[in-house]
Structures are given as structure tokens and as C-alpha cells.
Amino acid sequence: MTGAQARRAIRKKQHAGPTATLAPGFVQANLVVVPQADADDMRLLCARNPVPCPMLEETAPGSHRSRLGSQSDLRVDLSAYRLWRDGELVERAADAKGWWRDDLVAFLIGCSFTFEWALTEAGLPPRHATCGVNVPMYRTAVPLAPAGKLHGHLIVSMRPYPADDLERVRTITRPFVEAHGEPVGWGYQHGLGIRDLSRPDEGDAVPFERGEIPVFWGCGVTPQQVAAESCLPYVITHEPGHMFVTDLRHDDLRRRRR
Amino acid sequence: MTGAQARRAIRKKQHAGPTATLAPGFVQANLVVVPQADADDMRLLCARNPVPCPMLEETAPGSHRSRLGSQSDLRVDLSAYRLWRDGELVERAADAKGWWRDDLVAFLIGCSFTFEWALTEAGLPPRHATCGVNVPMYRTAVPLAPAGKLHGHLIVSMRPYPADDLERVRTITRPFVEAHGEPVGWGYQHGLGIRDLSRPDEGDAVPFERGEIPVFWGCGVTPQQVAAESCLPYVITHEPGHMFVTDLRHDDLRRRRR
Numbered sequence: 001m002t003g004a005q006a007r008r009a010i011r012k013k014q015h016a017g018p019t020a021t022l023a024p025g026f027v028q029a030n031l032v033v034v035p036q037a038d039a040d041d042m043r044l045l046c047a048r049n050p051v052p053c054p055m056l057e058e059t060a061p062g063s064h065r066s067r068l069g070s071q072s073d074l075r076v077d078l079s080a081y082r083l084w085r086d087g088e089l090v091e092r093a094a095d096a097k098g099w100w101r102d103d104l105v106a107f108l109i110g111c112s113f114t115f116e117w118a119l120t121e122a123g124l125p126p127r128h129a130t131c132g133v134n135v136p137m138y139r140t141a142v143p144l145a146p147a148g149k150l151h152g153h154l155i156v157s158m159r160p161y162p163a164d165d166l167e168r169v170r171t172i173t174r175p176f177v178e179a180h181g182e183p184v185g186w187g188y189q190h191g192l193g194i195r196d197l198s199r200p201d202e203g204d205a206v207p208f209e210r211g212e213i214p215v216f217w218g219c220g221v222t223p224q225q226v227a228a229e230s231c232l233p234y235v236i237t238h239e240p241g242h243m244f245v246t247d248l249r250h251d252d253l254r255r256r257r258r
Numbered sequence: 259m260t261g262a263q264a265r266r267a268i269r270k271k272q273h274a275g276p277t278a279t280l281a282p283g284f285v286q287a288n289l290v291v292v293p294q295a296d297a298d299d300m301r302l303l304c305a306r307n308p309v310p311c312p313m314l315e316e317t318a319p320g321s322h323r324s325r326l327g328s329q330s331d332l333r334v335d336l337s338a339y340r341l342w343r344d345g346e347l348v349e350r351a352a353d354a355k356g357w358w359r360d361d362l363v364a365f366l367i368g369c370s371f372t373f374e375w376a377l378t379e380a381g382l383p384p385r386h387a388t389c390g391v392n393v394p395m396y397r398t399a400v401p402l403a404p405a406g407k408l409h410g411h412l413i414v415s416m417r418p419y420p421a422d423d424l425e426r427v428r429t430i431t432r433p434f435v436e437a438h439g440e441p442v443g444w445g446y447q448h449g450l451g452i453r454d455l456s457r458p459d460e461g462d463a464v465p466f467e468r469g470e471i472p473v474f475w476g477c478g479v480t481p482q483q484v485a486a487e488s489c490l491p492y493v494i495t496h497e498p499g500h501m502f503v504t505d506l507r508h509d510d511l512r513r514r515r516r
Contacts, residue, residue, distance in 0.1 A: 051403040143449045145309040145442050184403050191401045
């Protein structure tokens with residue numbers, strides 16, 4: 001299945017769930033959509049916080065097409081959307097048609113599926129994938145660099161790996177700077193301010209095996225935390241795990257290394 | 259005095275102190291120099307942490323010329339240098355001639371003098387300038403995004419401002435993304451983990467007036483903290499406050515807004 005085929009299946013409601021296993025090899029992206037009045041701040045937030053928010057694309061105001069997907073329609077090409085008003089998650093839907101406005105600007109942000117693909121290719125599949133659940137995500141105590149009216153805290157995703165594999169895991173994920181790149185912390189002295197790994201703020205807890213340590217990456221759900229903490233008036237996002245599937249290949253992103 | 263004249267005065271040892279008041283209107287830069295073997299990591303550290311480490315230039319290996327200064331020589335154009343070995347500050351000198359090696363790569367990083375110039379132009383001169391001391395700098399509890407063998411904590415500089423002026427201060431400094439941009443935090447609930455404002459880790463404490471709050475910016479001394487925490491084998495830096503004066507104008511940097 002290609003990225004275009006995945007988008008078509010979602011648009012026709014033939015696929016409704018998470019997109020992790022759809023269109024293997026194709027880059028997927030986080031979505032955050034704000035009114036044009038908030039777009040300068042969102043662009044600057046991404047520029048100042050490129051590890052959780054590596055921006056792949058910003059659409060023209062009012063456009064629902066992405067250059068990363070032929071004949072794409074960001075209102076219907078994802079399988080689950082969230083609507084935020086004044087910082088509150090107020091509604092969920094299978095498409096965003098009824099929420100779209102002429103002044104909206106969409107930001108597409110790199111996704112961990114890219115480096116998970118690389119880890120899996122190297123024989124290091126992440127635990128949540130082998131367990132068939134969503135990756136666990138945690139709110140940290142690390143403040144983002146604010147941008148205008150936007151502020152908030154870093155969200156991280158976590159994957160357990162044997163301590164002996166840590167340097168390999170870091171090396172494999174490092175080149176994918178547009179997909180969060182290498183980890184932001186690991187072990188138990190990470191300084192991220194996460195209290196209880198068994199209680200993720202989003203996604204599902206995963207089991208540890210003997211000799212494994214937690215490894216944390218910047219997470220593309222961070223803009224949703226920003227929407228909440230900044231009390232943004234109107235934001236559309238994807239539902240975590242339900243991503244926009246692009247026409248880019250993961251290898252393209254490695255080549256786009258900055 | 260132009261940037262070129264300032265460099266010449268320093269090179270001839272006609273100027274020996276901090277550079278804050280030299281060549282008004284010209285961009286100054288932080289310096290960090292590492293062996294070529296560590297340059298990939300330093301470049302990535304800057305890319306992943308652009309607020310404290312906005313990179314203006316990376317030199318060719320072995321070159322001591324900067325494109326930002328005509329006929330510049332990074333070994334002698336600053337008035338005070340530091341040498342770090344295995345994470346320890348081991349030596350200080352008025353030039354770096356005796357320390358230079360053929361495999362060294364220099365990174366020039368934007369400096370707060372740029373936004374201080376803009377604040378002063380707007381009638382909001384920073385307190386340390388009116389007191390004639392160095393800006394106070396603090397080590398925070400905020401971990402940087404690691405890059406290869408490099409890791410460490412964010413260093414911030416602090417300037418007191420009336421709470422009523424905060425939004426003006428933020429707006430004025432925001433465009434200078436290559437010079438740390440807008441503040442990373444302010445007030446007393448900043449979450450940066452600074453314990454005692456009267457005891458800066460570098461620079462000098464400054465007095466607060468009634469109604470003023472602390473305002474914190476990312477600081478270009480951060481790579482020195484990285485050199486220390488990462489136990490880097492060989493690093494040359496500037497002495498805080500003793501910067502490389504370029505031929506760029508502050509307004510050029512505003513125009514280079516990304």
C-alpha cells in the first residue's frame with residue numbers, strides 16, 4: 001500500500017483506526033491547524049523547539065492540500081481528528097469537514113514512525129509495536145521555548161531498550177532530524193520530571209524486560225499540549241496515532257538531513 | 259568604531275576588556291572551537307537547541323577566518339579566551355595562537371548584545387548595562403536535547419524589567435531569532451530551576467527595582483556548559499562578555515529572520 005492508497009482508504013472510511021501499520025515505508029505526519037492569526041506564533045514555536053516540533057510543511061491559509069500528498073485533503077485524509085477550543089479538547093470526529101474555515105493554516109510535523117521504521121529495519125522494533133498498542137507518551141517538566149502567545153511543556157514518547165543497545169539506538173535515530181532525531185533522554189536520571197512510567201498521559205503503558213531502560217524522544221503531540229496550556233481559541237489536531245500519510249519515503253527524510 | 263576597527267584594536271592589544279560597548283550597531287558572536295572529530299556533534303547540538311545556540315557560522319576545518327569579519331583571525335580577534343580539556347577550564351589567555359591546531363572547527367553563535375541594542379533603542383536598556391557590569395547568567399535544570407557525545411543544561415541570562423513592560427520586551431526581542439530571540443521564561447514561576455538570583459553562575463548580580471520581574475533569555479555561554487558536562491577533550495571558547503565583533507549590523511540579523 002502506498003501513501004496515496006492509504007489516504008484514499010481513510011477518505012472512503014475503509015480504514016478507521018491508527019495508521020502505524022499502514023503504507024510501510026511512507027512518512028507519516030502530525031497535524032496541527034490554527035487560524036492565520038496564530039500561524040506566525042506556531043511557525044516560531046516549531047523553529048524554537050525543532051526536536052518535538054520538526055516542521056515538514058505549512059499550508060497556504062485556507063488551503064486543505066498538502067504538497068506532501070498528491071490530491072490530498074487534510075480535512076478528510078486522517079482517520080481521527082480532535083477539536084480544541086480555548087485550550088479544551090471539546091470534540092472528536094472521523095473527519096474535519098465541519099470544522100474547517102477559510103482562515104486556517106495547517107502545520108505538518110515529523111513523526112516517530114520514521115525512526116521506528118529504521119529501528120525495526122535494524123532488528124530493534126519498539127516494544128509497543130510488538131505488543132500491538134500505542135506508544136506511551138508523557139508530559140515532562142521541561143518548559144518549551146515560548147513563541148508569542150504559545151507556551152507549554154515538552155511531551156516525550158518512550159521505548160524500552162537494553163542499556164547495551166542504547167548507543168546503537170541513538171546512532172540509528174540521529175539522522176532523522178525531521179522526525180525528532182535521536183533521544184532527548186534515557187535511563188532514570190533523565191531530568192525530565194516524569195514520575196510514573198506505568199501511567200502515560202497518552203497512549204499505553206508497555207512492559208520492561210530485564211536489563212532494559214526507558215529511552216525518551218521528543219513527540220509530535222507536543223503542539224496539542226501547547227494548545228491546551230496556551231488556551232488557544234481554535235485548534236484542529238489529529239488524534240494521537242492517527243496520522244497524515246504522505247507520499248515521502250522514510251529514506252527521503254534521511255537524505256533531507258539538515 | 260566599526261567591527262573591523264574593533265577587531266584591529268583587540269588584535270593590537272589596544273583593547274583588552276569586555277566588548278559590550280565596542281562598535282555599537284555591529285553584531286557580536288560567541289565562539290566555540292572543537293576538533294573536527296567533534297564538529298558533527300556540535301553542529302547537531304546547535305540545530306537541536308537553536309534558542310541558546312543560534313549558529314551564525316561554521317568555519318572550514320583548520321581555518322581561522324570568519325566570513326562575518328573581513329581579514330578576521332579568530333585566534334587573535336577576541337580579547338580573552340578559555341581553554342577546556344576533558345571538561346575542565348584549564349587555561350585563560352589574551353589570544354589563542356598557542357592553542358590553535360590544524361583540525362579545529364570554529365562555531366560562531368549569536369549574542370544577546372543584538373537584542374540589547376534593540377531594547378536600548380526602544381528606551382529599555384538592560385540593568386547590567388546601566389550598572390556597568392556583566393549580565394548575570396544562571397545554570398538551569400532544563401536539559402538540552404543531546405547530540406552524539408554532547409549533552410548538558412541550558413544557561414540563561416537575566417534582565418529585570420517592570421512586569422508592565424514584559425510584552426513590549428518580548429515583542430522587541432522576538433525577531434532576532436539568530437540572537438536568542440524572545441525570552442525563555444519570566445517571573446518567579448518560570449520552571450527553570452534557578453534557586454538564587456543573587457548568585458549568578460557567571461557575570462554579576464544586578465539590583466531589582468520595585469515592580470520588576472526577572473526575564474530570562476537563552477545564553478550563548480551554553481556551549482561552555484556542554485563542554486564541561488560532556489567532558490569534551492579539547493575546546494577553545496571566548497571568555498563571557500569578550501566576544502567576536504563581526505561586520506554584520508544588528509539590522510541585518512533582523513532581516514535574516516527565519
